[in-house]
Amino acid sequence: MLVACLFLFTFLFSACYAAKPSVYIQKLKNNHYRLMVAGKPYIVKGVCYNPIPIGMDYDYDWWNDPAKPWITDGKMMKEMGINTIRLYQVGRDPQAVKQVINDFYKLYGIRVLLGDWLGFWEYPCPFYGDDKFQEKVVKQVVEMVNLYKEEPGVLGWILGNENNYSCLGHVNPWSNPEVDAETDPQKQKLMRAKIYYSFVNKISQEIHKIDPHHPVGLGNGELVGLDSAAKYCQDVDFVACIIYRGKTFGNLFKSLRMTFDKPLLLAEFGADCYDANLKKEDQNMQAFFLESQWMQIYENLANTKTGEGNCLGGTIFEWTDEWWKHAPDYPDGWKIHDTESSWSNGSYYFDIQALGNKNMNEEWFGLVAISEEMVNGLNKRTPRKAYYVIREFWKNPVTKKPAAKKSR
């Protein structure tokens, strides 16, 4: 009898346990959101990872790099306290991808958020209004999910990055005959948003059918278009926002509550470490912004008293510098750590007085600098001040101290 009871209990317990997804988002009684991993609350303390060596560009297949950069990087990440990396797009070789995911997880306990560009960079533009284009992208994403959903290191899926800007026509503009027939440009914008977010919703539904164990995120530049997402994209589990607002995220958490009440992952944020005005590296500047940003993330996690409680954590942009980014079309430039700024953002105000107010240095966002000196077949990695500052913050996350002025 006792044996029978124990057997039944064990069976029921196992059944319950098996029914629970391994990674899911809880909505608490206070309407806060909390990411749960293996039955425990999980704060995403992450970084965007794209270890392109000096002299190579985005097309480089680092997944098959014999020097295995992720082994060196994973060790440094673990020492810093990183528990998650975000990968924008998986590599072409599934075995290599699995190796990377497993090495990160088994060696260092680091989980991965796997993404897909959703055809955003396809030439001449992403035809989101075209059924065949949609089918092709859905197939590609479903293939990724099927290939990697059983890997224990997978934390979730992120669909797109800043693809929503294409609906405004700012980047990679696209259209279809129905949109073209509309003469009011405001209505055209809304029509494109409806098409795009409905499409992402469809992909999310497809993923949920084949993988109930991992949440699906909507990659989105700022909060732009989320009023449309609220109508057409309710099946995503969280919003993965790309935000560059300097010292604070401002009203981001509250505003998301108002427009599209979903959990928020800061999927791309950070600061560069090059003072475009004084024309020299300034690690203090980067560390100052990142610490201030992490304070706000922690203030808005679940069960905090004053925040919105809708933040799951963040993935900093980015782990290492990428030397190809300023002049992607000129291979000679990939060997040079370019100091020319490519865009302007007043929120990063220390160097906004730079010529033409261009203060953002795309090749200087790394928490870790790389140099031409080779160590074990890799560009030598040197952690910047932000690495240590955030490491200490995560050990003792004090959110209430006022963000001090940057000390030089």
Next chain:
Amino acid sequence: MKKLLAVLLAFGLLAPAVAWAEEKAASPKEFVIYADKNAKDNHYIPSGWMGDYGDIKMNDQAATNPHSGTSCIEFVYSAKKSQTQGWAGVYWQNPANNWGNKKGGYDLTGMTKLTFWARGAKGGEVLQKVMVGGIKGTYPDTTAVEMGPVELTDTWKQYTVNLVGKDLTYINGGFCWTTTADLNPNGATFYIDDVKFEADPNLKPEGRKIQEMPFYIYADRSSVANHFIPSGWMGDYGDIKYDGASKEDAYLGDTCVKIIYSGKATQGARWAGIFWQNPANNWGTTDAGFDLSKATKFTFYARGDKGGERIEEFKVGGIMGEFSDSDSATIGPVILNKEWTQYTIDLKGKDMSYIIGGFAWATNVDNNPEGATFYLDELKFE
């Protein structure tokens, strides 16, 4: 030994008293800018004439009905736009003409307010704002505080600029007034007297006031209800002509805003726009702006000269800097009609508690190859 003790004791008692007396001496209760012509306590020189300086006449020993003593300062502002600026003002500096290129500011720590008396010759004259500090340069002032607009009466009235909590360790621009031709189309004669900093220990810091609605950005050229300055010219700023007093078929009142965008890409940006800011040219570098929390929408009227002009974006808030706007909201692209049409930017659910950039428009040459002429009126938060 006892004597030594007594001396030590006496010294111990006296020392704090002496220190207190010194502290008292080092903490004066006021610091005068102008009391009377040639008063020995006067500080700073009204040397920083700005904008249409040719429109200003000053008599710093006007004897007609001073507020106190024997004289006051008379300013006559002609509004003739001698330097084609449309505005003018005077900074009191130390030494004269110091625009931050040399050391000369005073440490006014301990002062909590600046007070002055003013009256208009007729009443109804409007000072756009008065300021303490705000001079930049190599030796910048440690604060910039402004108050206004101020509509003067024909009798003396005292005005106060609250300085509690402000860093007054270096102030070269002791006092300043500015005004505009729009606010005083027929010019203005006004008088200022008894300008001084005061240490008032009971004064509380000025909290950020939640503004009542409607809150205008532009009602009419001379309206004291106007807020924010169309100072943030962006992109191809050389392509823009701005007329804040156009009389071409205003929607309401006498005037409207007329904007001519030439589309010549003068600076090579191929787009242009204007931000209305507080204070002028504040790109998030100055802690200022308004608390517009009560606003649920922003409305304005617009029309195109021909109809069909395309404005890419009309926007509220969104300035990002050390002091960023608390939120932003946009509409656009908007294709303008030839007739006045009202547009609304929905602000429900937005955090409008800190707004430096009250309003902006932006357009580009790609959608307006021939440029665009358009009109705006009745810009207001509701």
